[in-house]
Amino acid sequence: MRGLQILIDGFAISSLYGIGALGFTLLFGVCGVLNLAHGGIILVAGLFGWWFASEYGIGPYGGAAIGILAGLIASYITYFLVVRPIQRSRAIPKSEEEIFVLTGTLLWGVMIQDGMDYLFSNNPVTMQPLLPGVINLFGVRTPRNELLIAGICWAVIGLLYLLVNHTRIGKQLLAAAINPRGLTLLGFQLSRIYLVVWTIYGLLAGLAGVLLASFFGVSSDNAGNLTASAFTIVILGGLGSVSGSLIAAYVVGYAETLTAYLLAPTLRPIPALLILILVLYIRPRGFLGRR
Amino acid sequence: MTLLRRPGPWIGLLLVLLAATAPGWLGAYYLGVLSTAYYFGVFAMSWDLLFGFAGEVNFGPTFMIGTGAYAAGLMNNAGFGIPLCIAGGAAAAVVGGLILALPALRLRGPYFGLVTLVAVLLLLDCIVIFAGVTGGEIGMMVPSILSVSAVTNYWYAFGFLAISAVILFGLSRSSLGLILQATGQDRIGAAALGFNVTKHKLAAFCISALFSGVAGAMITFYEGIASVDTVVSLALTVQIVIAVVFGGRRTIVGAIIGGIFLILFNELLRPLGQLNSLVVSGIALVVIIFFPDGALGWMFHSRDES
Numbered sequence: 001m002r003g004l005q006i007l008i009d010g011f012a013i014s015s016l017y018g019i020g021a022l023g024f025t026l027l028f029g030v031c032g033v034l035n036l037a038h039g040g041i042i043l044v045a046g047l048f049g050w051w052f053a054s055e056y057g058i059g060p061y062g063g064a065a066i067g068i069l070a071g072l073i074a075s076y077i078t079y080f081l082v083v084r085p086i087q088r089s090r091a092i093p094k095s096e097e098e099i100f101v102l103t104g105t106l107l108w109g110v111m112i113q114d115g116m117d118y119l120f121s122n123n124p125v126t127m128q129p130l131l132p133g134v135i136n137l138f139g140v141r142t143p144r145n146e147l148l149i150a151g152i153c154w155a156v157i158g159l160l161y162l163l164v165n166h167t168r169i170g171k172q173l174l175a176a177a178i179n180p181r182g183l184t185l186l187g188f189q190l191s192r193i194y195l196v197v198w199t200i201y202g203l204l205a206g207l208a209g210v211l212l213a214s215f216f217g218v219s220s221d222n223a224g225n226l227t228a229s230a231f232t233i234v235i236l237g238g239l240g241s242v243s244g245s246l247i248a249a250y251v252v253g254y255a256e257t258l259t260a261y262l263l264a265p266t267l268r269p270i271p272a273l274l275i276l277i278l279v280l281y282i283r284p285r286g287f288l289g290r291r
Numbered sequence: 292m293t294l295l296r297r298p299g300p301w302i303g304l305l306l307v308l309l310a311a312t313a314p315g316w317l318g319a320y321y322l323g324v325l326s327t328a329y330y331f332g333v334f335a336m337s338w339d340l341l342f343g344f345a346g347e348v349n350f351g352p353t354f355m356i357g358t359g360a361y362a363a364g365l366m367n368n369a370g371f372g373i374p375l376c377i378a379g380g381a382a383a384a385v386v387g388g389l390i391l392a393l394p395a396l397r398l399r400g401p402y403f404g405l406v407t408l409v410a411v412l413l414l415l416d417c418i419v420i421f422a423g424v425t426g427g428e429i430g431m432m433v434p435s436i437l438s439v440s441a442v443t444n445y446w447y448a449f450g451f452l453a454i455s456a457v458i459l460f461g462l463s464r465s466s467l468g469l470i471l472q473a474t475g476q477d478r479i480g481a482a483a484l485g486f487n488v489t490k491h492k493l494a495a496f497c498i499s500a501l502f503s504g505v506a507g508a509m510i511t512f513y514e515g516i517a518s519v520d521t522v523v524s525l526a527l528t529v530q531i532v533i534a535v536v537f538g539g540r541r542t543i544v545g546a547i548i549g550g551i552f553l554i555l556f557n558e559l560l561r562p563l564g565q566l567n568s569l570v571v572s573g574i575a576l577v578v579i580i581f582f583p584d585g586a587l588g589w590m591f592h593s594r595d596e597s
């Protein structure tokens with residue numbers, strides 16, 4: 001019985017982690033940007049979603065829509081005010097651009113966290129479930145919300161797969177990830193493709209934030225940990241590899257759930273960190289990383 | 292001789308003179324603020340050695356600082372005297388630095404950055420899990436303190452900063468600093484020139500850890516408590532990053548200026564309350580985008596052009 005419960009809970013948590021890490025890995029794969037403000041953007045979506053849902057009485061779905069919109073706006077601000085100025089600055093040598101993007105987004109993430117702390121305090125808040133009620137699944141009482149969240153996650157993953165592999169814009173994204181120079185020579189505008197990626201990223205991060213708020217709840221204190229989890233999953237799976245990230249999301253999700261159920265909830269974050277260190281020592285490029 | 296015609300060294304001398312006479316004309320409260328700022332300056336300098344010179348994206352300076360601080364605190368609670376505790380803290384921090392250096396030999400850029408971040412998170416988790424010994428999130432009280440007098444404490448901090456600055460600045464201008472820069476920019480090139488990259492990198496980590504650890508231990512005995520907020524938290528890492536970027540990377544001296552400026556600035560913005568850190572991070576972000584070489588770099592650049 002307990003085994004089944006771990007299986008179901010772990011599945012839902014892992015799907016959520018997958019969605020949380022997907023945008024992050026896409027952004028790195030196509031644009032080469034490691035966005036350390038990731039946790040902050042998730043936070044913005046979750047908190048605004050919760051706030052609109054509870055204060056303005058537009059219900060969980062209206063709140064979720066607002067939250068995703070907030071995530072998208074936060075993503076655009078990150079791109080236009082932080083990342084692009086750094087990439088275009090002539091004072092920053094190309095060889096140090098990566099370090100500057102890391103530092104810049106780190107600071108931006110701190111600013112978001114402080115801003116959210118100021119607006120909403122750091123009390124954890126939970127959005128009302130998208131789907132109330134509990135059902136009995138093979139003898140395990142499971143919230144219907146949990147199943148819905150896992151379903152939404154997999155639907156979105158499927159959509160993204162279709163978009164990347166079967167549409168014209170998706171093929172451009174792939175090409176930009178593999179050889180940006182070649183794509184430019186073919187007459188495609190790289191900046192337009194980057195904008196598309198940041199849009200997808202914003203939607204994914206926004207969705208992750210809203211689902212997180214409805215599943216676990218969010219607090220402005222979480223920003224750093226959210227970034228760290230996404231970073232961990234993405235590195236475990238291999239930077240830039242979408243399927244690798246999904247596998248890693250399940251490894252981390254189940255490792256955490258197992259620890260929480262079998263050892264103690266306080267030890268929850270530790271196994272993922274240990275797995276990460278181990279993998280980095282043995283296979284630094286992660287499960288499915290290229291290069 | 293051209294050096295004497297530049298304003299830089301004279302401004303520096305003036306600042307050192309002001310700092311050395313501060314106990315004569317400053318109140319106890321501001322001496323306390325400055326003491327904290329000096330320890331913080333050492334954190335920033337140690338980090339600059341790794342980030343600016345060796346080019347390591349080290350998000351874990353607080354791993355070394357925290358290891359030093361908590362090791363010293365634990366020894367003090369076990370009944371050892373302050374000097375021995377500081378030495379013990381320094382030794383623990385160097386071991387911590389070596390643990391961090393091992394992945395640095397294999398991993399580059401973001402991969403290494405993540406490992407250091409994870410190291411800090413693990414240390415935080417350990418402190419919380421072993422709360423019985425470490426005091427958890429509240430912090431660990433230590434029985435001894437450096438001194439009750441603000442003036443004496445100021446001299447300890449100032450002396451420590453001065454000694455660290457001279458040693459670290461000297462090292463950064465020595466062949467070690469040059470080789471580290473070369474390694475940071477082109478690892479294979481540096482190795483091809485016959486430099487032992489591994490050895491120099493390990494040395495940089497040990498030196499950085501040594502100063503971080505001693506500073507962590509001293510700030511513990513200055514404040515009488517080792518707490519997550521003052522020596523381990525990620526917020527401290529961010530502040531160190533801001534200080535170094537603000538003052539100017541790869542200068543060591545810039546790190547001190549940035550560090551002291553940041554602490555004074557925090558003090559100035561205290562009325563803003565919660566928004567304080569938001570404003571400081573925002574200013575640092577603007578500095579990164581528009582003046583990526585920081586205050587010192589900007590001063591020198593503008594002079595070179597004129």
